[in-house]
Amino acid sequence: MLSTWLYVGIFTLVAVALPAIAIFLAGLLAPKKPNPIKEATYECGVETVGPTWTQLRVQYYLFALVFLIFDVESVLLYPWAVAYQQLPLFAIVEAIIFLAILLGGLFYAWRKGALNWQ
Amino acid sequence: MTAFWQDPITFLRLWLENLLLSWGVSERWVLLIRYAVGAILLATAALLFVILQLWLERKLIGRLQDRLGPNRVGPWGLLQPIADVLKIFTKEHITPAGADRVPFNLAPVLSVAAALMVWAVIPFSATVFGADLNVGILYLLAVGAVGEIAIILAGWGSNNKYALLGALRTVAQLISYSVPMTLSALVPVMFSGSLNLNAITRAQEVWFIVLAPLPALIFFVASVAEVGRAPFDLPEAESELVAGYSVEYSGLKFGFFYVAEFLKAFTVSLIFAVLFLGGWRGPGAEAYPVLGFVYLFLKSGAVYLLMILFRGTLPRFRIDQVMDLNWKVFTPLALILLMVIALVDYFLRGGLPLVRVLVLLGVNTLAYIVLDRLLSSRERVRRQPVAQPVRPVARPENLINPTETGVAS
Numbered sequence: 001m002l003s004t005w006l007y008v009g010i011f012t013l014v015a016v017a018l019p020a021i022a023i024f025l026a027g028l029l030a031p032k033k034p035n036p037i038k039e040a041t042y043e044c045g046v047e048t049v050g051p052t053w054t055q056l057r058v059q060y061y062l063f064a065l066v067f068l069i070f071d072v073e074s075v076l077l078y079p080w081a082v083a084y085q086q087l088p089l090f091a092i093v094e095a096i097i098f099l100a101i102l103l104g105g106l107f108y109a110w111r112k113g114a115l116n117w118q
Numbered sequence: 119m120t121a122f123w124q125d126p127i128t129f130l131r132l133w134l135e136n137l138l139l140s141w142g143v144s145e146r147w148v149l150l151i152r153y154a155v156g157a158i159l160l161a162t163a164a165l166l167f168v169i170l171q172l173w174l175e176r177k178l179i180g181r182l183q184d185r186l187g188p189n190r191v192g193p194w195g196l197l198q199p200i201a202d203v204l205k206i207f208t209k210e211h212i213t214p215a216g217a218d219r220v221p222f223n224l225a226p227v228l229s230v231a232a233a234l235m236v237w238a239v240i241p242f243s244a245t246v247f248g249a250d251l252n253v254g255i256l257y258l259l260a261v262g263a264v265g266e267i268a269i270i271l272a273g274w275g276s277n278n279k280y281a282l283l284g285a286l287r288t289v290a291q292l293i294s295y296s297v298p299m300t301l302s303a304l305v306p307v308m309f310s311g312s313l314n315l316n317a318i319t320r321a322q323e324v325w326f327i328v329l330a331p332l333p334a335l336i337f338f339v340a341s342v343a344e345v346g347r348a349p350f351d352l353p354e355a356e357s358e359l360v361a362g363y364s365v366e367y368s369g370l371k372f373g374f375f376y377v378a379e380f381l382k383a384f385t386v387s388l389i390f391a392v393l394f395l396g397g398w399r400g401p402g403a404e405a406y407p408v409l410g411f412v413y414l415f416l417k418s419g420a421v422y423l424l425m426i427l428f429r430g431t432l433p434r435f436r437i438d439q440v441m442d443l444n445w446k447v448f449t450p451l452a453l454i455l456l457m458v459i460a461l462v463d464y465f466l467r468g469g470l471p472l473v474r475v476l477v478l479l480g481v482n483t484l485a486y487i488v489l490d491r492l493l494s495s496r497e498r499v500r501r502q503p504v505a506q507p508v509r510p511v512a513r514p515e516n517l518i519n520p521t522e523t524g525v526a527s
Contacts, residue, residue, distance in 0.1 A: 003149060003153075004249040004250055004251055005249070005251075006149075006150075006153060007153045007156070007157065007238065007248055007249040008235075008238050008239070008248075008249045008251065008257070010150075010153045010154055010157045011157040011160075011161065011234075011235060011237075011238035011248065011249070012231070012235055012238075013157075014154075014157040014158050014161045014234075015161055015230070015231040015234035015235045015238075016227060016228075016231045018161055018162070018165060018230075018234070019226065019227045019230040019231065019374050019377075020227045022370060022374075023211075023223075023226065023227065023370050023371060023374065026207050026208075026209075026211070026369060026370035027211055027370075029207060029208055030207075030208055030209055030210045030211055030369055030370075031208075031210050032210065032211075033210065034212070034213075036215070038212055039212065039213065039214055039215040040214070040215060041214055041215070041216075041277060041278050041279075041366075042214070042278060042365055042366060043278070043279070043280065048278075048279065052216070052277045052278060052279050052282065053274075053282070054279065056282075056283070056286060060286050060289075060290050063290050063293070063294060063441075064290075064293065066445070067293040067294060067296070067297060070297040070300075070301075070449065071293075071296065071297060071300065074297070074300040074301050074304065075256070075300075077301075077304055077456075078255075078256060078304065078307065078313065081304045081307040081308040082307060082311060082312060082313055083311070084307075084308040084311060084460065085308075085311040085467075086311075087464075089464060092460050092461065092464050093461075095460060096457045096460060096461060099453050099456060099457050100457065102453060103450060103453045103454070106445075106449060106450060106453070107450075110445070110446065115441070115442075115445040115446060116438075117437055117438040117441040117442070118438075
């Protein structure tokens, strides 16, 4: 069991190293002629105004919250799905009730307009 | 000892192991060397495969748009992507002023790594698989999320408002679509009783796409959106926005975002083939594991061709349409399907396999019909007929006569 994770670890190292080495080599090969105009922030020729890391709409945050709820919930369901073939009716109905509550939550968020992209 | 033509990769693996053992290398080191060689070969092969994929996609999209596609470099333009790679390799790396250098440089690397890491757990044939992880699907979903971190890093590191905004939009789309994707990936897990991808493949006496066509459809569309390909390519809608999160990248760093996109596209086809199309299963795949490769690549190739067809035929969605499709159609549908399939499949336990297939197919068809009715009734409410002036059509009899309309020439 541990050795399969060893393979995953080695593969992760390789997967990070391959593009990193390629970019490093390309950086050695590529010309380097920086000048202030070239390095300026690219906004189609218009000079950028104010700091870049500005405040953004709260909307992204709302979607992230809804995502978080459903992601945690689906991860919770995975053990149930693995055991599904052996489960009695009681456990299945319980999972269905869990899903129904979530569906209710989704409809609540929908009704409150949290799912509308403006 | 298996014959070479039966299972070349296992044959080569055993040959390497025996060679190393005969040199007096200890067992542990043999294992480590074997893993390292396997990982390097597989990752390199995956990256080289992208070159072929670039050619295939450009050629097919060209044909779909009534063009020839690349046809100058090499026979049928086969060497075009290699020429492109060589060119992009020698381009200058521009780092914008005030960029956050660590995330800026880390982002393209992580983005490729996230797509590559999935290949570590894909079972390619009955005997050849990287890691036989017992949490395979969770690993896939977790690794898939690393790509989103790479996008946020790219947007943040570029010191560009548009890059940051583009990154946030992209991530909003990607995380949204990972919800129905995760939910519909639960269905194969339920049917096979395992998170292990190899076990899921072996459990598919009947392909899961037959047992659960609607979850398969949700998974497919969600994975197209997850890759950010047309018609869901809002992140880099090149005719509407500048390139989104990759606007400040140049040279090979930009190239790697491109590579990552194509690699991800094929990777999700592979995942779809493993989860719903029976992976390497096919006639004779157990006895001749080399056939497993052929079957898996044929199946995932078919899924990939479908994605190219999508890209060639469908217009791009608006962002609110993308979000509505996800949160107001796919997520509730996936939840309801999960409940219904769980309940129905319980009562079919131990019954005839054919009955199970037919009943589950019927349930899916019923769900599809109900969904279709609901959607079209909503559509009727929303789509009010608007009075429109009759548009003149360019025909010989409709030629605008300057004397009639009173416009002096």
